[in-house]
Amino acid sequence: xxxxxxxxxxxxxxxxxxxxxxxxxxxxxxxxxxxxxxxxxxxxxxxxxxxxxxxxxxxxxxxxxxxxxxxxxxxxxxxxxxxxxxxxxxxxxxxxxxxxxxxxxxxxxxxxxxxxxxxxxxxxxxxxxxxxxxxxxxxxxxxxxxxxxxxxxxxxxxxxxxxxxxxxxxxxxxxxxxxxxxxxxxxxxxxxxxxx
Amino acid sequence: xxxxxxxxxxxxxxxxxxxxxxxxxxxxxxxxxxxxxxxxxxxxxxxxxxxxxxxxxxxxxxxxxxxxxxxxxxxxxxxxxxxxxxxxxxxxxxxxxxxxxxxxxxxxxxxxxxxxxxxxxxxxxxxxxxxxxxxxxxxxxxxxxxxxxxxxxxxxxxxxxxxxxxxxxxxxxxxxxxxxxxxxxxxxxxxxxxxxxxxxxxxxxxxxxxxxxxxxxxxxxxxxxxxxxxxxxxxxxxxxxxxxxxxxxxxxxxxxxxxxxxxxxxxxxxxxxxxxxxxxxxxxxxxxxxxxxxxxxxxxxxxxxxxxxxxxxxxxxxxxxxxxxxxxxxxxxxxxxxxxxxxxxxxxxxxxxxxxxxxxxxxxxxxxxxxxxxxxxxxxxxxxxxxxxxxxxxxxxxxxxxxxxxxxxxxxxxxxxxxxxxxxxxxxxxxxxxxxxxxxxxxxxxxxxxxxxxxxxxxxxxxxxxxxxxxxxxxxxxxxxxxxxxxxxxxxxxxxxxxxxxxxxxxxxxxxxxxxxxxxxxxxxxxxxxxxxxxxxxxxxxxxxxxxxxxxxxxxxxxxxxxxxxxxxxxxxxxxxxxxxxx
Ligand SMILES: Cc1ncc(C[n+]2csc(CCOP(=O)(O)OP(=O)(O)O)c2C)c(N)n1
Numbered sequence: 001x002x003x004x005x006x007x008x009x010x011x012x013x014x015x016x017x018x019x020x021x022x023x024x025x026x027x028x029x030x031x032x033x034x035x036x037x038x039x040x041x042x043x044x045x046x047x048x049x050x051x052x053x054x055x056x057x058x059x060x061x062x063x064x065x066x067x068x069x070x071x072x073x074x075x076x077x078x079x080x081x082x083x084x085x086x087x088x089x090x091x092x093x094x095x096x097x098x099x100x101x102x103x104x105x106x107x108x109x110x111x112x113x114x115x116x117x118x119x120x121x122x123x124x125x126x127x128x129x130x131x132x133x134x135x136x137x138x139x140x141x142x143x144x145x146x147x148x149x150x151x152x153x154x155x156x157x158x159x160x161x162x163x164x165x166x167x168x169x170x171x172x173x174x175x176x177x178x179x180x181x182x183x184x185x186x187x188x189x190x191x192x193x194x195x196x
Numbered sequence: 197x198x199x200x201x202x203x204x205x206x207x208x209x210x211x212x213x214x215x216x217x218x219x220x221x222x223x224x225x226x227x228x229x230x231x232x233x234x235x236x237x238x239x240x241x242x243x244x245x246x247x248x249x250x251x252x253x254x255x256x257x258x259x260x261x262x263x264x265x266x267x268x269x270x271x272x273x274x275x276x277x278x279x280x281x282x283x284x285x286x287x288x289x290x291x292x293x294x295x296x297x298x299x300x301x302x303x304x305x306x307x308x309x310x311x312x313x314x315x316x317x318x319x320x321x322x323x324x325x326x327x328x329x330x331x332x333x334x335x336x337x338x339x340x341x342x343x344x345x346x347x348x349x350x351x352x353x354x355x356x357x358x359x360x361x362x363x364x365x366x367x368x369x370x371x372x373x374x375x376x377x378x379x380x381x382x383x384x385x386x387x388x389x390x391x392x393x394x395x396x397x398x399x400x401x402x403x404x405x406x407x408x409x410x411x412x413x414x415x416x417x418x419x420x421x422x423x424x425x426x427x428x429x430x431x432x433x434x435x436x437x438x439x440x441x442x443x444x445x446x447x448x449x450x451x452x453x454x455x456x457x458x459x460x461x462x463x464x465x466x467x468x469x470x471x472x473x474x475x476x477x478x479x480x481x482x483x484x485x486x487x488x489x490x491x492x493x494x495x496x497x498x499x500x501x502x503x504x505x506x507x508x509x510x511x512x513x514x515x516x517x518x519x520x521x522x523x524x525x526x527x528x529x530x531x532x533x534x535x536x537x538x539x540x541x542x543x544x545x546x547x548x549x550x551x552x553x554x555x556x557x558x559x560x561x562x563x564x565x566x567x568x569x570x571x572x573x574x575x576x577x578x579x580x581x582x583x584x585x586x587x588x589x590x591x592x593x594x595x596x597x598x599x600x601x602x603x604x605x606x607x608x609x610x611x612x613x614x615x616x617x618x619x620x621x622x623x624x625x626x627x628x629x630x631x632x633x634x635x636x637x638x639x640x641x642x643x644x645x646x647x648x649x650x651x652x653x654x655x656x657x658x659x660x661x662x663x664x665x666x667x668x669x670x671x672x673x674x675x676x677x678x679x680x681x682x683x684x685x686x687x688x689x690x691x692x693x694x695x696x697x698x699x700x701x702x703x704x705x706x707x708x709x710x711x712x713x714x715x716x717x718x719x720x721x722x723x724x725x726x727x728x729x730x731x732x733x734x735x736x737x738x739x740x741x742x743x744x745x746x747x748x749x750x751x752x753x754x755x756x757x758x759x760x761x762x763x764x765x766x767x768x769x770x771x772x773x774x775x776x777x778x779x
Contacts, residue, residue, distance in 0.1 A: 028199075035364045037361060039357070046529075047532075067517030068517055085519050088519075102529040103529075104566065
């Protein structure tokens with residue numbers, strides 16, 4: 001397969017769009033053709049959001065179909081389970097151990113989903129606590145960059161490129177914290193190579 | 197210069213700028229909004245948000261009439277509003293190039309309906325370009341201005357959500373300065389009364405005929421001959437899906453889709469054994485092939501929603517990739533009103549009143565969902581007001597009928613409805629949710645908020661004076677975070693025998709910097725009654741024992757929940773260092 005597909009799945013407001021933007025720019029910097037797709041608008045008000053980044057020699061479609069993604073980076077447990085359909089068998093699955101209950105659950109209209117971790121573990125998930133690592137990096141709002149670090153282990157890009165693009169893309173005052181966050185994320189998930 | 201990663205909308209803005217556009221004007225609407233938000237960042241272009249698409253299209257028409265190039269932007273439903281000027285601008289033609297950027301939303305990611313702008317364009321007799329990625333968005337935009345002036349006609353560039361919001365690499369160019377055309381009075385061309393319009397109608401057909409010639413040679417249309425056993429006619433994002441799904445297929449890739457060149461189509465279809473059409477929405481291209489008597493493969497591709505590489509591959513017998521077993525019983529995650537949203541206070545009151553709420557379009561439409569469930573209709577921008585008047589005429593009396601409309605929506609198309617209610621001696625009630633912004637589409641300024649397109653100050657209309665001038669018998673402003681006051685005023689005005697306008701005024705929680713310390717629940721005092729939970733605030737949930745808990749990292753201290761708690765169980769606490777969502 002000459003095109004690699006990465007899906008970043010999360011909840012509106014979790015920073016998947018910025019993470020997707022960084023990833024896409026890293027792929028461009030490394031000489032790939034790239035397409036990125038995201039949905040703006042209504043869904044951003046706390047709904048489910050998927051950002052898709054595809055890179056390779058020539059990329060046609062910006063969207064992902066079920067069974068096509070090589071990497072699924074889930075920012076939240078329920079969204080991990082929901083977006084699992086996109087990940088092909090053998091793909092790399094990184095899951096943040098955070099649960100953001102949707103409103104129907106918050107208000108008691110629907111029951112809490114059961115413990116999703118065993119089901120995700122059975123699918124080969126590599127778990128991490130992105131928020132805790134972000135705090136450890138001294139940058140509590142950089143959980144999305146921690147998750148990029150976790151994604152980076154499975155992707156064919158130089159650490160230097162990642163660091164340069166992150167530094168360009170985040171607010172100047174937060175560069176150091178974000179770079180630490182990236183480092184912690186990649187160390188936490190130094191396992192699980194995507195089978196080609 | 198190295199290629200740049202750009203969204204389709206960014207590339208459209210760039211293309212318009214390179215084409216020497218003098219003015220960009222539009223009304224926000226997903227997925228078109230970022231075009232103008234980007235264009236405003238370029239030098240030598242004046243940009244404006246108009247109160248609605250019809251005004252925007254007329255302003256752009258005026259710029260063209262005045263001899264400069266103009267871009268007008270909108271989403272698909274915006275073209276319904278702007279259809280009136282468009283249909284006659286097709287007759288008058290242009291002086292400076294006039295281009296409409298219209299973004300369709302197959303799959304209704306952020307829209308109340310699905311429309312194919314190509315059909316409206318055909319009805320209006322205007323040409324259409326359809327880019328399939330960001331590079332084409334830029335190039336077609338430049339070509340659209342050339343075509344507009346060369347053929348004396350407004351041109352539509354039709355985008356769809358995936359083309360507007362997907363990013364891909366773009367080679368950019370430089371700006372061509374286009375000198376203004378000096379004004380010259382020309383009533384035969386620009387005064388469309390019947391005698392002149394009849395002549396322009398005939399002329400329009402002649403222009404369309406030359407455009408059909410152009411379609412034959414247009415650089416946006418191309419034939420890609422590969423395996424001749426299957427030929428696909430396609431346009432827009434569907435082209436990308438076909439390339440991915442059927443790499444061997446021959447393709448007629450149409451970037452200029454109105455008027456179509458029958459010669460070009462027949463030439464292609466005669467060179468391949470089997471012909472199929474791949475298009476979203478439609479049938480548009482496939483209808484033309486049918487008219488031409490071209491036999492098409494029955495693909496079964498849906499005319500509703502979006503296509504994808506796998507949908508197209510499946511239609512032609514490709515192997516569908518295996519998928520993993522799904523994890524069952526996942527709760528859906530609908531979008532919701534933010535913590536501290538001022539709209540919540542109004543819908544809480546309307547729920548208590550068992551009002552029949554004719555709603556409108558904006559963030560507040562989310563109040564139709566559980567737990568507030570306080571909206572009974574939502575049709576199109578401005579409809580809340582006419583709907584409430586009509587419902588009253590029909591004798592609806594299961595509760596007070598109340599129209600609810602956002603500030604931007606009121607300026608867009610609510611004012612005329614209110615004028616009609618006054619004129620018709622209505623004693624109805626209209627609530628204007630004045631959150632000081634156009635929130636749903638990403639916080640654009642509007643004539644009520646007094647914020648201009650670049651974020652600078654603009655004159656703000658006096659909403660109370662405006663409502664009075666339109667004929668409201670009573671105009672009252674309330675703070676929607678004050679639940680008791682809001683309920684009282686709404687009850688009084690719903691019962692009154694005059695036309696009332698209630699302005700619920702408090703800034704959107706995402707634009708105000710005036711956040712207070714968060715609240716927390718006193719476990720001892722909480723009786724698990726659930727009153728606070730029923731506000732539908734994402735910061736409030738129940739713990740495993742049924743007690744309310746407030747996520748202090750989300751709470752912005754609006755205190756609406758404090759007012760519904762009868763047990764004083766919700767107390768203010770200091771700021772926490774809990775994890776927030778990253779941004
Ligand atoms: C004719 C038309 N144009 C544009 C839109 C896109 N649109 C949906 S809601 C909205 C703005 C709503 O703003 P406002 O009324 O102030 O409510 P808020 O979102 O701020 O609560 C817009 C522009 C549309 N649906 N229809």
